[in-house]
Amino acid sequence: MTETSSQPVPQKSKQNLFQQLELDMRLLGMIGAFIVLCIGFNIVTDGRFLTSRNLFNLSIQTVSVAIMACGMVFIIVMRHIDLSVGALLATTSAVMAMTQTELLPNMLGMGLNNPATWAITLVVGLAVGTLIGAFQGWMIGYLTIPAFIVTLGGFLVWRNVAWYMTDGQTIGPLDSTFLMFGGTNGTLGTTASLLFGLAATAAAIWALWSARRSKAAHGFPVKPVWAETTLAGIISIAIMGYVFIVNSYAIPTRRLERMFEARGEIMPEGLVVGYGIPISVLILILVAVTLTVVARKTRFGRYIFATGGNPDAAELSGINTRMMTVKIFALMGFLCALSAVVASARLANHSNDIGTLDELRVIAAAVIGGTALSGGLGTIYGAILGALIMQALQSGMAMVGVDAPFQNIVVGAVLVLAVYIDIVYRKRLGAK
Amino acid sequence: MMQAEETQNTNSGRGSGKPPLVEMNDISISFGGIKAVDHVSVDLYPGEVVGLLGHNGAGKSTLIKVLSGAYQMDSGEIRIDGEKVEINNPRDARANNIETIYQTLALADNLDASSNLFLGREMVTPMGLVNDAAMEAECRKIMGQLNPNFQKFNDPVSALSGGQRQSVAIARAVYFNARILIMDEPTAALGPHETQMVAELIQKLKAQGIGIFLIDHDVHAVMELCDRASVMKNGQLVGTVDIPDVTDDDLLSMIILGKKPGEKTE
Numbered sequence: 001m002t003e004t005s006s007q008p009v010p011q012k013s014k015q016n017l018f019q020q021l022e023l024d025m026r027l028l029g030m031i032g033a034f035i036v037l038c039i040g041f042n043i044v045t046d047g048r049f050l051t052s053r054n055l056f057n058l059s060i061q062t063v064s065v066a067i068m069a070c071g072m073v074f075i076i077v078m079r080h081i082d083l084s085v086g087a088l089l090a091t092t093s094a095v096m097a098m099t100q101t102e103l104l105p106n107m108l109g110m111g112l113n114n115p116a117t118w119a120i121t122l123v124v125g126l127a128v129g130t131l132i133g134a135f136q137g138w139m140i141g142y143l144t145i146p147a148f149i150v151t152l153g154g155f156l157v158w159r160n161v162a163w164y165m166t167d168g169q170t171i172g173p174l175d176s177t178f179l180m181f182g183g184t185n186g187t188l189g190t191t192a193s194l195l196f197g198l199a200a201t202a203a204a205i206w207a208l209w210s211a212r213r214s215k216a217a218h219g220f221p222v223k224p225v226w227a228e229t230t231l232a233g234i235i236s237i238a239i240m241g242y243v244f245i246v247n248s249y250a251i252p253t254r255r256l257e258r259m260f261e262a263r264g265e266i267m268p269e270g271l272v273v274g275y276g277i278p279i280s281v282l283i284l285i286l287v288a289v290t291l292t293v294v295a296r297k298t299r300f301g302r303y304i305f306a307t308g309g310n311p312d313a314a315e316l317s318g319i320n321t322r323m324m325t326v327k328i329f330a331l332m333g334f335l336c337a338l339s340a341v342v343a344s345a346r347l348a349n350h351s352n353d354i355g356t357l358d359e360l361r362v363i364a365a366a367v368i369g370g371t372a373l374s375g376g377l378g379t380i381y382g383a384i385l386g387a388l389i390m391q392a393l394q395s396g397m398a399m400v401g402v403d404a405p406f407q408n409i410v411v412g413a414v415l416v417l418a419v420y421i422d423i424v425y426r427k428r429l430g431a432k
Numbered sequence: 433m434m435q436a437e438e439t440q441n442t443n444s445g446r447g448s449g450k451p452p453l454v455e456m457n458d459i460s461i462s463f464g465g466i467k468a469v470d471h472v473s474v475d476l477y478p479g480e481v482v483g484l485l486g487h488n489g490a491g492k493s494t495l496i497k498v499l500s501g502a503y504q505m506d507s508g509e510i511r512i513d514g515e516k517v518e519i520n521n522p523r524d525a526r527a528n529n530i531e532t533i534y535q536t537l538a539l540a541d542n543l544d545a546s547s548n549l550f551l552g553r554e555m556v557t558p559m560g561l562v563n564d565a566a567m568e569a570e571c572r573k574i575m576g577q578l579n580p581n582f583q584k585f586n587d588p589v590s591a592l593s594g595g596q597r598q599s600v601a602i603a604r605a606v607y608f609n610a611r612i613l614i615m616d617e618p619t620a621a622l623g624p625h626e627t628q629m630v631a632e633l634i635q636k637l638k639a640q641g642i643g644i645f646l647i648d649h650d651v652h653a654v655m656e657l658c659d660r661a662s663v664m665k666n667g668q669l670v671g672t673v674d675i676p677d678v679t680d681d682d683l684l685s686m687i688i689l690g691k692k693p694g695e696k697t698e
Contacts, residue, residue, distance in 0.1 A: 297561040298560070302551075302554060303552075309542035310541060313538035316522050316534065318522045318523040376541070
């Protein structure tokens, strides 16, 4: 722990607009960067970037990395690292692919597309991911092997366990219900999406209001009402805006025809049906909300941040930091398996190279999202925004027609630049 | 016990015939063959401040970490109110109402004052979620008693001055009704005014009947704050003396030469 000087810290002078809103400047910066990126690509591609179709695709492409980035925030906040997430995704994906194409239909004789297949597959995959994660966490926490080494080993081990299990072959087609977790094959539809959007907006406003009421009940200072209202407005617009976009992306007519044929009906002439919110995005929202509550409102989350801020202090306060390490890596393993569900369902098969380089994308998303590698600082929403920015950059460049090597060069440079801006920002704030 | 005679002390429980609040008997602990603490015995009565003195590496911090649960002793026993207790980790120490204020200020820099105050013992709502508002209210109450100037309840403690941080650390011990308080150089990082504040606080805690072990290598601070002093050198106890009976020089010679006052003349 560094000893800060005992000189008095200057009191906050006049508060500016953003301070009154009590919004994280880093968050605003990221949202700003994302908007600039979108508008820039939209101009260069003659309006092809900001279409409902592209934004829909962008969101389902981001989910897999974003889910893992949420877990990576906890890992990095606790001053660890996990280099094995991409490989773990491959192993859990392979386990689930083999479960639904070999084990259940052939060896257990349940046949193809049995209604229970997807559920059993999910349970098996999530359990395997959690166990592998817990095992790695045990080696880090109790055997005190550095996380970098354990997960570097895991990177090689799990990538090749996946290869060995599948003989390197692409496994497919996957169970038809299972494919619903991938994106285009499983969406809520427009009505349910609208209802979900309204419910989510109501929940967000209720959360803001109850936090304010709880502060006021103890007589603590609260934000001015207009600031609170503005914040609620921004959140509502973001939620309903996304619902509007995915609802206005219409299912292609021929695809719709096939869906009607499959049910033995004839499609009415001129019918237009929007996709609505993809189930995979719903999973991401669920993960993000749950982990944000865990981070801010549970003892477990408080201890993760305390351990990251000062491991000795946490230990001396009676926190079992070893067990905490096992738990966060088990959580990471669980999230890798969840990402594997989304990723393999989106591709409709398990391929041998699934999740390759995901560990670096996940770490980059968390770091761009403001998670400090020195530990103790990081937010879930930041990591998701980080993942979204990286994906927007990548797919935008692909649309513009930037050569593949240049795409990676730009992404790499942006990562370094983003961290540098973050360092400058923190120095100007005077925080460490 | 090492001291030859027991002087009656009005503001402590010593001499009342009751067992001491804390007895650490014949404690030994070694690290890789080096005896950091070698058969040392110290005790502490309610409402008393016992100074632990010695050079860096004399073993005073190691000895006290046995009591706070950070280290496990190799041999010896700890008694509280005359009863033998097992202290294997910081949680056991807390269960025995032992609170420690560390030299290194064991605060999580990235958390605010109330999160640090309640770290490991958070208040929760009926749903099991941490109740930040209630904790902040309690934090404001206790800080109002200890350090009325303290205002930064929503900033991470890394933004606080040394004295403010120390008052958070002390608040943590006071809030949870410590009976036995261990202070490891509580004034090392502080300016003169803040040191005075801590000294006043120690008097307040004494009056409440709390027993305090004060670790320091500043003889002057010990002379001012303590009732007795135990001096260590090279892992061994040189001796325990009553502060009113000794001078600064006596203590210094115990620290440097490892001899009790009067040993030469005996």
